[in-house]
Amino acid sequence: MSHSSTPKLAVWKFASCDGCQLSLLDCEDELLAISEKLEIAHFLEASRLQIAGPYDLSLVEGSITTAQDLEKIQKIRQQSKYLVCIGACATSGGIQALRNFQDVKEFSSAVYAKPHYIETLKTSTSIASHVLVDFELQGCPINKKQLIEVILAFLQQRQPNIPSYSVCVECKQAGKVCVMVASGTPCLGPVTHAGCGAVCPAYHRGCYACYGPMESPNTQALSRRWQDLGASRKDLVRVFRTFNAYANDFHKISEFHEKKEK
């Protein structure tokens, strides 16, 4: 089948666990339809076939952690008409951005027998810290239905329907009972970007903020509420330093609590 007129899709990986690109493979029912609409030109997790650029749509997973990454992302940007970041690593630096708060040399010598073989940057940063990004799909991992929506929006040349309000909106729309109000369970839902469908509150657990900051997170106000519920400064530093630790709003609030703790 000739793909000459179909748009070319590339999927790229930087520092990441591969979970977000796996979401694309996980689109079992829709994957065939997607491959009919888009020529999958570069997607190493799915195929060794590598078709040269330029690409109409690049999905980028992972964060920038090495000097090679810095070069590679520039090349990808130059070859891509649209560049969409998928997942917490690409949008905020990921869990590996915890290194940004410490000395990476110290880590390397503690972990590796021969740390001098390790060539790495001091920080793990988002794709948008280095190149212009057309859209960021948050989540650790991303929601596959949202990924399809982003691809569809690209194909139809429209804005994706990806709301950036809080998890609370999804939680309430689904008729769930607020765990923070009804049982005093600390929850990060009010400062977290919607997208997961409020999975944890549905199982009576507080939200862990896997989807990163929502559009206007009031992390100070939520922190005060957590403290009323018994959380310490140390707890607050930890909960904001997970998969989206280096997302601007979470980064700022964890540093605030860390300073206050000292």
Next chain:
Amino acid sequence: MTAFSIDRSELDSLFQALKKRGYEVVGPTLQDQAIVYDYIESSAELPVGMSDEQEAGSYRLKKRSDGALFAYAVGPHAWKKFLHPSHQRLWTVKKQKGDLQFISEKPNSIRYAFIGVRACDIAAMQVQDKVFLSGTEKNYFYKELRENTFIVGVNCSHAVSTCFCTSMQTGPKLLSGFDLSLTELIENERHIFLLKCGSKKGEEVLQELSYDQAKPAEQEAAQKLIENTSQQINKNLDVSNIQELFYQNYEHSHWEDVAERCLSCANCTMVCPTCFCTTVEDVSDLSGDHSERWQKWDSCFSLDFSYTHGTGPRRSSIKSRYRQWLTHKLATWIDQFGSSGCVGCGRCITWCPVGIDLTQEVAALRGIQK
């Protein structure tokens, strides 16, 4: 209105009579440590012997020893969940042989019987009636559901610290808007309900129950119960000259104070029984031959809500979003629909994760420290 009395055991006959008429019975039931509204089969699924304690940002269930069925205040769900659902398909469009075929969504023909509707929530339905049914363009999804709904109201026997229906003059006594009203009386090991009919439909259903004329002592006990509930309500919202209060205080420094506390999470608007705002979303499939337009609950606390082409969100600060919500709810709503948008149910106070209390915010605008 003539008062009748039925035994507690007759409540299941009421459920049966409603089901026989084709109603889906929905009522309060226990779920996830709260009393919510869901489909129920019998009175055993009601929150038997349960009550609640509510404060700003806190809700806790509490057991009672008397087996009461309705001795609690309103919970996290509002009836709008059924009458104005969070997701509603509006139309579908299909591409066939190059032509577009538009198919309007038919209104849902489900017939609900709501059990245990409180006075404040009936007032909320009447507010939404004005929103959806009073203009030239009627919301026919809402209209169909609302007209087909059978309402069994309950007079409140228990108020919590977040209740303020007395300020908004919506309760706790049921005055209108129901097909049947109940008052639960538990005395000397007798568990009965005082019952009144509010409509022809209600009278017909009554005929299928085994009932007595209510005795004067029972009527007096019911009256007393409601008065007691009224007295339990301590929260107060001063609504005098409320429009002027807001219109003269757009730049009051207190809005900054609220913005420091407000999460802009939208919980207040989600639980509010009158908040009606929606957005529309076009959902298409990969074939490009099929698309649907869906209506979804939205909130004035979201940035997209005030997004305008070319300028971005008009209300980018949390301050402007909170001010918009409260000003609309308590003041401009009156200009728009002829009544307040607030019925005093207190849900926005209880279910605000950080416990923001609109009655205190209004008092602060008036310069009163609480």
